[in-house]
Amino acid sequence: MDKQTSSARTKPFLSTYDIAVIALSAAMITVCAWISIPTVVPFTLQTFAIFTVAGLFGMKRASFSMGVYLLLAAIGLPVLAGMKGGFDKIVGTTGGYIVGFVFIAFIVGFASDRFGRKVIPLILSMLIGLAVCYAFGTAWFMLVYARTTGAVGLGTVLGWCVLPFIIPDCVKILCAVAVSNRVGKYVK
Numbered sequence: 001m002d003k004q005t006s007s008a009r010t011k012p013f014l015s016t017y018d019i020a021v022i023a024l025s026a027a028m029i030t031v032c033a034w035i036s037i038p039t040v041v042p043f044t045l046q047t048f049a050i051f052t053v054a055g056l057f058g059m060k061r062a063s064f065s066m067g068v069y070l071l072l073a074a075i076g077l078p079v080l081a082g083m084k085g086g087f088d089k090i091v092g093t094t095g096g097y098i099v100g101f102v103f104i105a106f107i108v109g110f111a112s113d114r115f116g117r118k119v120i121p122l123i124l125s126m127l128i129g130l131a132v133c134y135a136f137g138t139a140w141f142m143l144v145y146a147r148t149t150g151a152v153g154l155g156t157v158l159g160w161c162v163l164p165f166i167i168p169d170c171v172k173i174l175c176a177v178a179v180s181n182r183v184g185k186y187v188k
Contacts, residue, residue: 017188018061025053025065026072030079041164044081047133048172050104051126055117055180056187059109066105073098093148096140097161100133107132117184119177126173134162 014022032049036042054062069079070090078085080098090098104126111125138157145152 014064018064021057021061022064022068025049025057025061026068026079028053029065029069030072033079033081034083036081037168039168043165043168045172046081047101047104047130047169048176050101051108051129051173051176052179052183054105054108054129055112055122055126055176056184057109058113059106062105062109062112063102066102070098070102091144093141093144094137094161095144097133097137099140100136103132103136104129112180117181119181122177122180123173126176130169130173138162 029046029049032045035045037044050062050066053065057065072079073085074087074090076086080089089095107129108122108125111121115121138154138161141157141161142152142154145157
């Protein structure tokens with residue numbers, strides 16, 4: 001092979017390593033979605049996985065992982081919490097929170113790419129990503145609920161869908177930052 005031929009090659013948009021990371025990350029998010037912590041309001045480890053994936057692998061890989069995860073859910077594979085799936089779950093009342101996970105992946109992944117795995121930027125980006133997810137999911141919930149059931153107030157929706165999850169999500173953020181920093185030493 002001559003120099004002209006080798007320089008004409010372009011680097012693929014996604015390497016084999018990227019594809020493997022994306023697939024394994026989507027699988028990790030799925031497994032963590034199936035893990036339910038029984039409390040007064042049960043919660044899963046799904047957001048922990050999303051925070052960790054984005055903190056470890058950056059914006060491109062994390063966003064693609066969420067895209068794969070959403071596609072798997074939309075075609076009906078049981079990748080969501082409670083081993084559920086289907087397009088109806090994505091467009092249902094709580095589907096906005098699921099779609100909002102893409103914002104978390106994008107925001108945290110961007111911060112990870114820009115600042116590395118520094119603790120403060122990671123925590124701040126995870127909090128911002130979570131706030132955007134909450135806002136998007138809450139607006140979606142209110143729209144879908146109004147169409148299917150009737151109007152509902154913002155305070156009611158926040159009481160149902162956000163307030164019970166704030167403390168568990170903050171704990172998941174701290175755990176995800178710790179894992180991202182520890183495991184990040186071994187990630188390319």
